[in-house]
Amino acid sequence: MIDLNDVKKVRQIDSMSSLLTTERYDMQFEEGLKIAENFKIEKPMHNFHELVILGTGGGSSVAAGLLRSYLFDELDIPVIINQGYNVPAYVDENSLIFVISHSGNTEETLSAFEQVKSKGAYMLAITAGGLLQDKCAENQIPCLIVPQDIGHPRRVLGYIFIPILVILSKLGLISDKTHEIQQLINLFSELKQKYGVDVPVEDNPAKQIAMELYGYIPLVYGSLDYYDSVAWRIKNQFGENSKLMAFYNVIPNLHHDEAVGWDMPEDLISKFYLILLRDDELDSPKIKKRKDITAEMLSARMGKVRQVYAEGPNRLCRMFSLVYLGDFITLYAPIYRGVDPTPVNIINLFKTKMAES
Template structure:
């Protein structure tokens, strides 16, 4: 990125401009690479990925039977695809599913296992080294990534299935294009049950949420803009009430950092109750609220940074296999943390899952937060795509 581009990318406002989000022309001028449109096409991306996976003859994977384990190798959004697979497979899955985020593969991987190497660019070192290691050890290999890439060359040399993911935007905008092939490969291996209706309904859900979050809708009726404004100027703490919601929570933290340049804490609500819930009593939570002058003007107190709790509630069990886990436990825990936040004056934003299948419910918890991360960047006058630190990090890492 050139110096002028660097300056443009970093010329945002420290204080968010709430009215700016209702200025569609202004937002389009800031959104130089049309990230809102890229996000709105998530449903189409999912359908395209399912079509491309169907052309990859994944059914041939079943010829050697069910594997001992599945390793999904990649980093960033590619690794989130492994997290989604582990969530959909559920705790009762007889085959361990591991999202592997470092180069190579675990030492125990052998011919009995399957390695799914995932890279949006087709050249990430983690995916490339994993594919090479899988071929050396005789493990079955599946590769997912950009066409005509180094990863495709490795898959071709190993006579392994390759599912192309057209490279139209950075990886964080390609979650569904990377995830659906991984899920369908696991289905071919007999590890998960996903039918065509699940895929169609999930794509439709993404289309519906894109319509609800379109830039022409004003903030008070647009859930993406509303969530962005709720988070503006805060430290977001994002907790998921179930394994499914926790995957969505971690995804939200990813895009808040990458798109909005906001720090966020994300994790499982069950883990939060074992210690992290103490944040509500800390310097940015209840302690700050308790020290405020309740008669002070809002403007006089605007320089105080506070927590904003974002609670993603599943309303389901995270996977179809987890029927032995009482839903009431998750619901009571979510109710309890909302009450704790209320008592301490910590504001809460709530996103509730909708849909029948785990995949559709996951999509419903990801779509609106994805849009919120973009609108939050634009409220600060930032282009969500222009992140100089990312380019500099890549340059420094290859020196």
């Protein structure tokens, strides 16, 4: 195992500097805010029936999920995440469509783009370039160009999520979120003093959890109304960053089905490490009670139960405080095993095979 207090070794294994990128989320999110504020878009005289976000993977679709959770009680049209090649029949001229592909070359998103184009929906895009940028130029579709980074969209939520918020405000669909975003930027600056590479294990919860996870299967439980997408994000990060199969579910839903599976044989359930997402402010009394009971019951069954708590002055901060912790945990976990967290060889192999005639 790698000593996570060996800063030089940790950064050496992290060959593409994903930890450094994460430590710099405050700067990334601030840049994302400035880019979005400078994006010129006319407010359409239109009553949209739904917001459909075309996007896949740990950047685009997760950003859409976080948006849906964050705006749960404010945005008065449904948010639909469309991750496939095709779009549903209800997409029409009354739909607001965000087309999001960091590379600009995601084949599912480009396929869905072509279908939407023929339906007369109001479209705009967020990308770092590629075919999507070209197609937007050809069809005079508003397109926000964001920095490319290294082509791993899971590292650039600040260039995806923040512009969506700003654009929705420009369109008059939500209130101005600038103050909340600034508070989030400040929170990132504080939290990297808890989770960053230079912080030793004994003072670093992210490193501690990453080490405890060794030999277990990660399971993340979130909750409605705000932490379903956060749990989804962390689960995805375990796959891409940690190279681990992981699972997630949502309270209260899971108490009506998955909970029966807690009676599985002890030698199986003991292999799970549960990360339970909690919020002393946003969780309702009923949800708090359900989480208390869940932690109590599973502490006697699973290999380990770790409860982590949101922090920050507003909902955006509180949600992203756990996103941020999850990002660090899932980066330290593979490094502890001596594995570089950034390459996604399986995904690249899949793309190669898909391209074969």
